[in-house]
Amino acid sequence: MTGPSPLRLLSDYRRGDFFLATAERTLLGTGALATVCDADESVLAERVRDTLDDVSTDGPPLAVGVLPFHSTAATPGRLVVPTRTRFGRAVHPEAAALPRRTIDAPVAVRPVPDPVDHMDAVTAAVTALAERGLRKVVLARALDIEFDAPVRPEAILHNLVKDHDRGYTFAAELPAGKTLVGSSPELLLSRRGRHVVSYPHAGSMPRSTDPEIDERNARTLLASRKDHLEHAVLTEAVVQTLRPYCTRLHVPPRPELVATPTVWHLGTTITGELADPDATALHLAAALHPTPAICGTPTSSARRLATELEGFDRGYYAGAVGWVDAKGDGEWAVSIRCAEVAKQSLRLYAGGGIMPESDPKTELEETSAKFATLLRAMGLPQE
Numbered sequence: 289m290t291g292p293s294p295l296r297l298l299s300d301y302r303r304g305d306f307f308l309a310t311a312e313r314t315l316l317g318t319g320a321l322a323t324v325c326d327a328d329e330s331v332l333a334e335r336v337r338d339t340l341d342d343v344s345t346d347g348p349p350l351a352v353g354v355l356p357f358h359s360t361a362a363t364p365g366r367l368v369v370p371t372r373t374r375f376g377r378a379v380h381p382e383a384a385a386l387p388r389r390t391i392d393a394p395v396a397v398r399p400v401p402d403p404v405d406h407m408d409a410v411t412a413a414v415t416a417l418a419e420r421g422l423r424k425v426v427l428a429r430a431l432d433i434e435f436d437a438p439v440r441p442e443a444i445l446h447n448l449v450k451d452h453d454r455g456y457t458f459a460a461e462l463p464a465g466k467t468l469v470g471s472s473p474e475l476l477l478s479r480r481g482r483h484v485v486s487y488p489h490a491g492s493m494p495r496s497t498d499p500e501i502d503e504r505n506a507r508t509l510l511a512s513r514k515d516h517l518e519h520a521v522l523t524e525a526v527v528q529t530l531r532p533y534c535t536r537l538h539v540p541p542r543p544e545l546v547a548t549p550t551v552w553h554l555g556t557t558i559t560g561e562l563a564d565p566d567a568t569a570l571h572l573a574a575a576l577h578p579t580p581a582i583c584g585t586p587t588s589s590a591r592r593l594a595t596e597l598e599g600f601d602r603g604y605y606a607g608a609v610g611w612v613d614a615k616g617d618g619e620w621a622v623s624i625r626c627a628e629v630a631k632q633s634l635r636l637y638a639g640g641g642i643m644p645e646s647d648p649k650t651e652l653e654e655t656s657a658k659f660a661t662l663l664r665a666m667g668l669p670q671e
């Protein structure tokens with residue numbers, strides 16, 4: 289792919305823009321020709337399609353944006369048709385050699401809830417799974433971090449891009465002037481012509497700087513019955529949703545080991561051919577969301593249980609971030625390993641799948657390992 293230098297796209301990114309770096313390409317969208325918000329995701333997908341049909345742009349029209357975990361009037365799905373869209377090639381390997389940007393030390397870091405309360409919530413979730421007949425629920429916690437000067441999502445994004453040569457590294461504007469910034473390993477859905485791909489992730493173990501422990505953790509994950517079951521619940525749901533849309537679906541018989549800089553995962557690449565080319569990448573992402581990777585099974589009882597036990601609003605964490613063009617092609621990542629950045633504060637999120645066998649302390653450690661993606665980008669201790 290020719291086009292602008294991907295490092296230039298990264299350095300041109302400013303709060304309010306949309307940025308997405310993947311292993312294949314880098315995208316920067318600036319300005320807003322049109323903004324579409326809707327709390328109903330399938331209505332949103334239709335309205336975005338109509339907007340892309342009507343709008344006149346220099347290049348092929350495209351919309352970028354976010355879906356929340358749970359759409360409401362206050363947290364709707366939000367897509368923007370940028371005034372200017374630039375695609376470049378992948379930002380790696382060049383990005384690895386970039387100098388790291390310094391981020392001011394925070395004045396306060398507060399876990400929400402307290403770690404002990406998160407472990408109690410895991411225990412309560414295990415009991416509720418049996419009582420309410422759920423197979424899995426995802427429980428999240430947050431870290432509220434405050435600064436005495438404005439936070440610069442540009443610097444956090446820069447360090448995240450430097451650290452991640454795989455996955456989906458993003459910054460997207462949210463309602464109320466906030467910015468969602470993060471680096472997710474997980475592809476909810478991509479569509480190119482009739483070809484669709486989903487790369488669901490579930491099952492985790494922390495990475496370690498000690499190579500022996502790191503390898504042992506990877507082996508433990510590959511051998512873990514609990515993690516394979518947790519993963520199977522997810523792939524089954526993705527396949528069930530995609531099947532009616534596809535003439536062919538390929539699902540590998542077992543998941544592969546996925547490495548992020550801070551966490552090991554189990555991931556499965558599901559590919560398919562669309563029967564109906566009318567289903568855009570955004571329609572398909574909306575149909576899949578929320579998957580059991582970030583919610584649970586069955587969906588509505590799992591969402592209710594997570595909301596009861598977490599006691600905070602997930603906002604745009606555990607939603608989706610991506611783009612769709614006028615042909616219906618596009619790419620949507622699950623918005624995990626991310627933070628919502630306000631003016632002088634940010635909220636960082638991490639969750640984990642709770643199964644009947646889950647151990648509260650292990651689940652707490654898993655969320656700490658997931659926080660490390662953002663903590664590392666901010667130059668903060670990862671414990």
Ligand SMILES: C=C(O[C@H]1C=CC=C(C(=O)O)[C@@H]1O)C(=O)O
Nearest residue numbers: 490491492581624638639640641
């Ligand atoms: C919900 C998160 O991760 C999901 C994705 C991969 C592995 C997961 C797990 O093992 O629990 C989670 O399903 C998160 O990072 O906040």
